[in-house]
Amino acid sequence: MKLRSYLLLANTISIAFIIILLLVFYRYMLLNREQFIWLTLATVGAGVVSALLHFLLVRPLETSVRRIGEGAGRIAAGDLQARVEHTGLTEFKKLAEQFNLMSTSLDESFRQVKAAESAQRELVANMAHDLRTPLASVQSYVEALEDGVIQDEETFRRYLATIRSETVRLGELIHDLFELSTLGAAKREPEELKPAVVEDVLVELLPRFTKPIDSKSLQLRVKLPDRPLRLRMQPRHLQRILQNLLENAVRYSPQGGLIFIEAEEMKEEPGRVIRFTVSDEGEGVPMEERERIFERFYRSDRSRSREGGGAGLGLSIAKLLVEQYDGQIGIMPSGLLQGSTFWFTVHEAVEGAGEGQVTKATLKEEASL
The missing domain is CATH 3.30.565.10 (Histidine kinase-like ATPase, C-terminal domain)
Incomplete structure (x- = not known):
């Protein structure tokens, strides 16, 4: 049920209750006929005026509620730039302000999530690059040694030294990655x-x-x-x-x-x-x-x-x-x-x-x- 219909229904029920009371008073001779008619007319007139006032005053409330609802719908559809105008009653202005703050916070959070995802993809790509390079070097030198293509002692030792330096490089990289991952979670007492x-x-x-x-x-x-x-x-x-x-x-x-x-x-x-x-x-x-x-x-x-x-x-x-x-x-x-x-x-x-x-x-x- 809409807010306007709800208020009009409440107004109609209150008027009907007053008229029923007037009928009861008239039946038990608490009111004469002329008093009953005038009071009934006054009640109906007040009800009409009240209904008109409800109609006029509820419109800005409906507008404010509809505006906030539309903003929420835009956010639900993925538009995190949605904002609500600060118009209407003071309470609705505060509600619109809080809504805009929420929207801004959501937009900022979403940007941070996207930045984190991008950084994570870049991190994985860089890790793959930095791990693949020394591994490929080690593999090529080991395959050369396995195939027996190296005959002189000096070249053989140079290949072994390169393999050792690349494995040290891998170890240092893995150690740095481990330390980097633990620093953020470490708590210093x-x-x-x-x-x-x-x-x-x-x-x-x-x-x-x-x-x-x-x-x-x-x-x-x-x-x-x-x-x-x-x-x-x-x-x-x-x-x-x-x-x-x-x-x-x-x-x-x-x-x-x-x-x-x-x-x-x-x-x-x-x-x-x-x-x-x-x-x-x-x-x-x-x-x-x-x-x-x-x-x-x-x-x-x-x-x-x-x-x-x-x-x-x-x-x-x-x-x-x-x-x-x-x-x-x-x-x-x-x-x-x-x-x-x-x-x-x-x-x-x-x-x-x-x-x-x-x-x-x-x-x-x-x-x-």
Whole structure:
């Protein structure tokens, strides 16, 4: 039943009830004939006026309800851009406003779902590409060895070294994928945090880069504050962030280039924030790519080559780790002659100096690689 018919029916029932009461009063001599006629006419007249008022006042209500219903129908049909005008009574204006907010929220959610689906398809495609390439290389070299086409010892060993390097590459990619998938679900409990001592982390990390740095004749310099730095971050996470940024810097640094690592206090930031920077003298990252450089599997064209290496996961992992500890990460032009500078911030631990710290002399010895 429509709203108008429902209200008219209620009005008719009320008028009929009043007339029945008048008949009862007239029968038991509570009203004379003239009073009964006048009261009956007054009741009927009031009913007619009431019906007209119902007809006039219900029309805007019907219009508002119909407008909201049409909007809901458009959304049900897939038009998430449907909106309702803010007209009519105050209650219907509020209802239209809430309806539009719901429509906007649904539209945004649908966009996010589509973006997630697109990102998932891209992720699967990139994973397939990055897994297929080393697998195809391993397969071709193994088939060559199985067919006995390699006769000299030097070529045989070179094939084995290539197979080993490709399997290591596969293992690193699978490890990065696993870590990337677990970072989003990991929950950090503050009371379980072991503060990271920057000197300890660097002394353990830098020797791993001795071979790649020597192979390109790179210079590595480290600059830290005079006092020990203890950060509100697990040591292994700080080490992983710096490792990923250093790997990126070493990969794109030219022969004989300089890599510069610096940690400094940000006095303008409340809460004792430490800012790390890793600078290189490579080609640099184009301005249009800086917004996407931290996306999963995103790589510039120059890193798609075999020499460029990398699966495009290192910076994504670094970003997730930094944000897990309420920090920030980004990229800017290098302060050196050319190249890029990656930076991230970490909050400093405020309690105790802790144990296991190393001297500046030890760190400088490792930094002279």
